[in-house]
Amino acid sequence: MENRTRIIGIDPGTRYTGIGIIDRIDNRLKYVFSETIVTANLNAIEDRLVVIFNRLGQIIDQYLPQTAAIERIFHSVNPRSSLLLGHARGVAMLSVKLKQVVLSEYAPNEVKSAVVGVGRASKDQVGAMVKILLNLDRGKFLKEDEADALAAAICHANTTVYATYGQQSHEV
Amino acid sequence: MENRTRIIGIDPGTRYTGIGIIDRIDNRLKYVFSETIVTANLNAIEDRLVVIFNRLGQIIDQYLPQTAAIERIFHSVNPRSSLLLGHARGVAMLSVKLKQVVLSEYAPNEVKSAVVGVGRASKDQVGAMVKILLNLDRGKFLKEDEADALAAAICHANTTVYATYGQQSHEV
Numbered sequence: 001m002e003n004r005t006r007i008i009g010i011d012p013g014t015r016y017t018g019i020g021i022i023d024r025i026d027n028r029l030k031y032v033f034s035e036t037i038v039t040a041n042l043n044a045i046e047d048r049l050v051v052i053f054n055r056l057g058q059i060i061d062q063y064l065p066q067t068a069a070i071e072r073i074f075h076s077v078n079p080r081s082s083l084l085l086g087h088a089r090g091v092a093m094l095s096v097k098l099k100q101v102v103l104s105e106y107a108p109n110e111v112k113s114a115v116v117g118v119g120r121a122s123k124d125q126v127g128a129m130v131k132i133l134l135n136l137d138r139g140k141f142l143k144e145d146e147a148d149a150l151a152a153a154i155c156h157a158n159t160t161v162y163a164t165y166g167q168q169s170h171e172v
Numbered sequence: 173m174e175n176r177t178r179i180i181g182i183d184p185g186t187r188y189t190g191i192g193i194i195d196r197i198d199n200r201l202k203y204v205f206s207e208t209i210v211t212a213n214l215n216a217i218e219d220r221l222v223v224i225f226n227r228l229g230q231i232i233d234q235y236l237p238q239t240a241a242i243e244r245i246f247h248s249v250n251p252r253s254s255l256l257l258g259h260a261r262g263v264a265m266l267s268v269k270l271k272q273v274v275l276s277e278y279a280p281n282e283v284k285s286a287v288v289g290v291g292r293a294s295k296d297q298v299g300a301m302v303k304i305l306l307n308l309d310r311g312k313f314l315k316e317d318e319a320d321a322l323a324a325a326i327c328h329a330n331t332t333v334y335a336t337y338g339q340q341s342h343e344v
Contacts, residue, residue: 046265046275053266079251086258091266093218103218
């Protein structure tokens with residue numbers, strides 16, 4: 001019998017939140033769905049958080065992933081941005097946990113290594129490799145945040161041994 | 173007829189989230205409820221966020237505040253702490269908005285000025301003044317996070333003209 005795991009990758013942001021869902025069927029990876037939740041048009045951060053929470057919940061209800069992967073974040077060059085990003089990331093994590101989906105966190109260099117083979121990679125390289133790894137048409141346009149979300153999901157698929165993986169959640 | 177507004181103040185944190193509810197009845201302020209949501213015992217940040225979200229939602233359902241006040245935060249001396257604080261604060265804001273409670277944000281010095289009269293005040297001064305302003309017994313023990321939450325609620329009560337206030341939400 002085939003071993004199938006559905007993984008949702010999430011790249012949270014206050015303006016754009018990337019979502020990418022893949023299936024791992026035995027050793028193969030299959031693209032299922034991706035979307036960018038756009039909140040850049042809303043002024044108030046709390047209104048953005050409501051949209052992220054509600055839409056992510058809908059997507060989880062529809063696609064029923066068993067596990068979620070999200071990038072760990074670090075205090076960035078812009079403290080105000082990372083503070084705001086924390087708001088969006090907290091809401092995304094909450095949404096996942098409330099739906100009983102197991103959450104795993106990966107460092108940015110783990111995600112890049114998983115798709116490109118090296119810890120430092122450009123956005124374009126990540127996007128191109130995601131398409132190759134998921135057998136997507138080279139001409140398919142993949143938004144940057146969706147590519148990053150799919151990369152997190154691929155990282156999870158490649159990191160865990162499919163039959164035995166457990167929760168790998170850590171504090172940021 | 174008396175003019176009554178119920179205000180919930182929230183002082184979010186990843187370990188302790190202070191909640192304080194007051195009523196403004198015409199010009200008088202009345203203590204209604206306070207609590208510290210303790211999450212320090214949980215290891216995973218996402219589990220803490222679930223507890224904050226669920227308990228805050230319960231409190232709002234029980235006390236039905238019309239409006240919520242939360243301190244604006246700034247990138248602090250410790251970027252990692254403020255990043256994590258952003259997670260808790262985002263979840264608190266989400267909880268409030270999902271319950272249709274109007275959210276207002278105040279800068280820390282606005283909150284301190286509202287209760288102590290000056291923008292710089294010690295934690296002890298804030299706690300003591302909160303008790304005086306709410307006619308609480310001087311001997312009553314008020315936890316620090318609850319005092320801060322009540323201070324935010326008092327700030328809102330004193331800042332807004334009760335008959336005409338509207339949403340004063342801003343981005344952090």
